[in-house]
Amino acid sequence: MFILGTAGHIDHGKTALIYALTSIDTDRLPEEKERGMTIDLGFAWMKLPSGEKIGIVDVPGHENLIKNMIAGATGIDAVILVIDANEGWMPQTEEHFQIIDLLNIKYGIIALTKVDLVDQNRLKVVEKEIQERLKNTNFFNAPLIKVSAVKNIGIEQIKSAIQNLIAKIKPKRDIGKPRISIDRVFKVKGSGTVITGTLIGGTIHTGMEVIIFPSYRKTRIRNLQSYKEKVESAFPGSRVALNLVGIEKSELHRGDIVFGTKQIRASKNIDVQIQLLPQVKKYSLINRSEVFFFSGTKEILAKVILDEKKYLQDGETGFGQLRFKESIATYLGDRFILRIPSPSKTIGGGLIIDPLAPKHNLKDKAIINFLQTRIKLDLRELILTELNKIIFIKKDNLLANSNYADPEIREMVELLIKEGKIMATNYWLIEKNYWEEQIKKFMHQLNHEYELFPLQTGFPLNKFQSYFYYLKPEIFNHLIEVLTNTKNIASEKGIIFLPSSKPKISPEQKILISKILKIIKDNPLNPPDEKKLNSQIAESKEIIDFLIQEGEIIKLNEGILLENKNYDMMKNKLIDFLKINGSISISQVRDLLGISRKYIIPLLNKMDQEKITQRKENNRILILKNKDK
Template sequence: MHNIIIGTAGHVDHGKTCLIKALSGFDTDRLKEEKKRGITIDLGFANLPNDAGLHIGIIDVPGHEKFVKNMLAGIGGIDLVLLVISLEEGVMPQTVEHFEILKMLHIKQGIVVLTKEDAVDTDWADAVEEDVIGLVKDSFLENAPMIRVSSYTGKNISKLKDMIISMVADLAGRREEAELFRLYVDRVFTMEGFGTVVTGTLQEGSVKTGDDVVLYPAGREIKIRGIQSHGQKEEQAFAGQRTALNLLNVKKEELSRGDILAYPGSIIKTKLIDVKVNTFKTSTRELRSGDRIHLNYGSAQVMAKVILLSKDFLRPGEGDYAQLRFDDDVVLKRNDRFIIRFLSPVETFGGGVVLDIAPLKHKKKDEAVLENMKIKELGSDFDTCELKIAEESHRFPDRHRLAGLMGMTSAEILNIIDTLKTKKKIIVLSDDTFIHLAYWKTITDFSQELLKNFHKENPIKEGMGKEEFKSKLSEQFRLKDSRKSLVLLEELVKRMVVKINASFVADRDFLAEYSAEMNVMLGEIKDIYIKAGIEAPLTVSVIDEFKDKNAAKEVIADLLKNNELIKLNPAVYINAQAYNDALNTLVDFMKDRKEFTLAEFRDLFSTSRKFALQFLEYTDKKRITKLNGDKRVLLKNI
């Protein structure tokens, strides 16, 4: 069923509440103080009965200047507005203020309702109508219907009702995907036997009884116990409905006007947003960069600091890109509209649209930033999403974060992602996160330079250790999750930027080779170990014979890798041929013996006890020999 929200706007005591009562039969003044003072202080709600099969909710907002904050809580997100102007008084200050707010919020359809027709003569009414025509010129209401009514006598009330139904019947329906569910809380109360209840206008999406939703900005998960809409118990509520939600396991005191209930993960909390801000032509004050303001969005009012990005101040009727900085978390979406008010004296003076809910901090008058702002304001969803991936690449966003940033469903984001991938604008990593091609180039450039320097210092080493390489990636790109470095390494290998050999990472074109100088060193080190024979020297002693000790270490490691050396223990290597010759000599020696002593082995090779012991401890470890008391046996499986 088509769900429509109508809102009223206009100066105090111009007959908004009486008009709604005449249309719907319902008195929206619910507070005792409202009855006593005869003005609407808080939001009132009514349903407009009709035979067209439409759910039409009417929001009655206060017109008094002291209650503009409450007016703003109700006027956002409406489908059609009734701009109410009394024929007795004509255009008044709050008429102008409310009208400026309507334009700033981009309300697209409306009807100008001239009330109290019974209280004035025709000439006066004609004069007021001329003033109103001047007010709405060049606005969305310029060609809107205008009707004179009397809530007291009932004149033209039925005609107005038919006019409303005719206009809203053709309005496009709001999006109802559950993933877009968002409700701004404008009332919180308790009902005996039910507990905590919140009401609000369901801006977009849908919600069912039993659903888990999240209370923002607190981030708390809450279950929906029951739903009412248009006075009826429902199993499901849809976008455009005035909705009451009965919540489980949360107290009234834990919620307040301005909170949001939304689909889990669909909202990103932030203390920084990029916006396009405009001031009213009717404002009498300038907005200066650095000013603190009230910002009204949905049903919330928060404090913000305004940083203009291309100007130092805005005169009435001017606009600029800006960054708004908050003390506490706010929960807006891209393309949300908002209104801004000065702190003191309180005055509504402008508004704007949210362009980015998770921007970087910007410097003023940065041309690159301003160009990106234009894309965010005027570009397609495709262009904006590509830009956001570029800006977010250091965070490696997934589709859920991108959906939150763009105010879209995951399915919509995946369609854009597929196109961006096809056009080779982005990289999709194996863990389903995304980075822009420009950021990928930063990663590949770093990796190639890192390995180039490593290979220069280690020309005969197969490459950098895999764990060391991953650690360098994590450090350079501030990876909070250590698993991400493995994902990047896999992508580097997949795209043939680097290659892996066992536990080493190397540049794809790297081949280990000896320079002329290292070839000389190789021959000298080989000679040392060949001449040493069984009397294997300490490795540090061999290295100390060379000026380039790092190169000497590499040569020794390479000889070990190529099986030209054998590692007797962490400090000693032996020439492989010398080792094998010694082992064969021992086998011949043991042909007529069952066992031998350390001294006999020492004498057999005419060496010292030290060298004999380090050799035999190695053969013991390899289970070639076995020590029994003070003698050894040669094992049969040699």
Template sequence: MARTHDTVNVMIGTAGHIDHGKTALVRLLTGCETDTLEEEKRRGLTINLGFAPCKLSNNSQVGIVDVPGHEKFIKNMVAGVAGIDTVLLVVAADDGIMPQTREHLSIVELLGVKKGLVAVTKIDMVEQEMTELVIEELRDYLKGSFLEDAPICPVSSITGDGFEKFYKALSEIVSSVKPREVTGVFRLPVERAFILKGYGTVVTGIPFSGRVAVGDTLELLPGGKTCRVRGMQVYNEMADEGFAGECVALNVTDLSQQEIVRGMCLVTPGYFEPTPFLSARLKLLGSSPSALKNRTPVRFHTGTTEVMGRVILLESSVLEPGQEALVQFRLDDDIVVGPGDNYIIRLNSPVVTVGGGILLSGGRRKLKQFKQWIIDDLVEKESSITNQARFVEHLVKEGRHTPVRIPDLAKKANMPRDQLSTLINELVEARKVVKVGGKDLYIHVLPFEDLEQKVTSVLQDYHDRKPVSLGMSRVDLRKGLKLDTTLLDELVSSMTSSGAMIEESGLLRLSSFKVSLDRKRIKLKREIEEQLKADRFKPPQAEGLAKILKTSPKIVTELLVLSAQEGTLISLDGIYFHADAIEEARKILIDTLKEHEKIGAASFRDVLGTTRKFAYALLEHFDLTGVTVRIENLRYLKGAGT
């Protein structure tokens, strides 16, 4: 269904003290009554959030959320302004700056709002001189804040005086605000849920990111129950889709009103994971009544969520008013957040807003105080959080020596997989990230280079211990490094391509390594090989060869291994044969089976003129290499009708 207005996904939020005329100004601006509850109308104050469409001078439409001004309803106020892009600070000319004026301004500033304007209301109730004094007071008060240079517009919601200038200023401010990106993953912090007769469950709120369309499947978190969007309204008009920064009402299936509470989120399935532990940058307001100690209980607000928890100071034991620090919040319940979300905290006693900041990441691991590597990691994450490519690179780097997958990265970044894949491929092209094998696995180049150094160290240690060995098998190297096969294969491929490593006959060695034998050992090695070739099917092993050649079994063992690595000898479970002897035994076995069809170990022993031990080792080898097949205790030629 087409919309009747050119809607821009920007949300205005009101702020200001109770009874300063926020709702009346919104009514004048939009023609909408945002106090909809009977109690609100009876008591003449805003309790819950009110949403309305606001038509600007350029004929485009944005949203406006009217928040309560009473200190008892601050949690409702925070839930409203959490999704706004610009603020309308309302101050009554007959009252001036009041406690909730100050607290509301602190809250919107902590929540990352950068633009806005100020309306001085109720000018019809005071002399012009009083209005001018309030404007002067505001200019002094707003110095150093994001509203320092904002327009201050006197306006009466009763007579309409000043409205034209106010309306023009508001339109100009909103036009300068960049609309929300709608390419991300959909996330809607629930503002409220209710039953609409004839339709069923309706969920309202301001999406933080992405878009939603009729027919989409969404997931309710925490909980994980899924639902389908049957229909929707955007600013009270039927629509086929809604975007971040708009006020949407979703008619959903498979969810009851009782299952949904404010603070939960409707999200695209598979991208978010509720968490109780949040790392963050915290700024303690200079107006805080006291310093903040480690493990102080706080009321934590983000999105439409309010949850109790404790703040863990990671860099110090105490945070003084006006200071900033890296912290971890340990909350009493799981909540859904995204990197870069803003938040505020309030004390339990007195119940006042004392600080806020930006969330960096969630998880289930408790961070320890005074750990420099934890601080360094969070500082790097904080510096990259506004740059998607750098942030994805950091998330890959965070995996350290463990390769990460696209679906896992998508959950950490809350980013669509196709968008994430594009960024990852760019990082691979820039050689900042390494793709591991042909699989959907990635590792940052720095830990990858660190692993290459570890491979070098393990191989160098092997060469030092076994100077006559041609190298180390992949299996032994993998065990020594405790790596999975895919990552080791990528390391070997990288190091052989760069010339740092050589792989021959299934053995790995550093390119700088050379087997060096003195004349005596060269002669001894040749004699060992000749002895095994001469004794063919009854080859003496290390102990026997040591006696024959009058040397130590250790030296003989080293030279046996070297000859096997070179391929002159072959080891069958530790029994060494000359390669020529094995080939001769193979031919004898094939000829015998062609004549007699089958053979047992004892008969093969007699044919070769050897012992059962050697005959059995040779038969096992020929089974493994596909020459024969064993049925019970007999061997047959493989493929010969068996």
């Protein structure tokens, strides 16, 4: 589906030409009828000789209604530039043409209207004037057709020219991201709220759930029309009217956007390339000045932050950041227009390079390099620079606000992963340099732990999770997996360690080890607890942890410490007793082992934890699977 738009000075015959082409009067408002001029956007459609249906947007020509013209020009594929044969190229012709150029509309037809009211000499003068103005533009070779809507001169030639033009234009792409920038909202009796706009980015259908931005209201398409015909589906490039369920007219406004159900992301800052128009009167765009920003059908005030320049002169191009007081939803690669309020005029426009930019100044060369790399909208570079900016992102969210389809993005991502340019988990993508930094940081931290605790052979995994708290759990787990697979580290039962690590015991520590082991061995029936040992022997905690780690001693509840051999002896006595008697009480344990209740309960709890015994009322029984041990 293709959409054409008109452009040109007030009263040059845009609406009359559309009526001659389509038999549709696009002046729908009573005020427009009364004043004889188009105030708001009008819409019409026609069938070409080939049978293909196209839409036509009629825009107002008055200088005070330029914002309506911009709203209409957004989303069109080609333009019919309408010029009165008597008046020639006028101020609003110029401004409309500049807007067409800024929106990167490359295809068009020149309609020289009201030719029945001028002589041949005047026609030649105006034609020459038009050709001179179009020199070095995309429209220099555009067909120029002499027209009289009143006398039906040139109408068939216009239709043929449109047919030829459409054959050259690539259809709007279906990238699976439908969006409609609302240009009209009204209510239909018996049906409810209806919005109209140009559909781009994807297909919509009756019954489809959609989301309204900026309210994030979810609604559903009850009925769908395209060119006043009820349809089940509509495709990119169509003019559509959507009857929405459960939403009031007062909740919607021109400039709001209807999205498909894919996540909508928005920002108060966007990075852009700005192109200032050459002005008859010199003009400079000063850093931090405020301008009106137009994108789609949205009009909003923006503050301009420029790069190292304090201003841009007319005719210049440069990078900038536009800051808004409210979040806006734009796409990478979208075009925009800038206007100033006083005197009211279009000063330029440009290209959105980062629709989700962080707030920053543009004096940093790295930021300028980032923008320069993205300016060509090359998918490979966009992915790499996006990851460079945000470090890691869920795969499904990568370049969500772009004019690329998800399958295109996934295909390029897979290629970059194979090339080793980016890292990936099941759901996350990670910037390569950042990933390598995390590996270095992890190994540095592990070695540092060994320096702090030379007696340790390994460290709890959750300790490192706390150091790398900023990583998503899946990314952290992938980090451990990669380091383990490459044999940089080893992992066992929640403990990570260096495969080659061995405890480094100093002579002083060897003396402490002997002291602690002697105290524990000398008191088999009245073993010390950890707290008591720490008070008796300075700096004993690390030694105790080391002896537990090495299996020399066993730590029971309440911090009670047993020599490993002593624990095995007690455990085996209890197992032998249970094999014969089936169960054992606390008093029987006391008689069997000669220890007090203070030690009996922690000992039995330890055996319960090891799945050797199980508590049954006030006794312990041997768990069946351990009876043969």
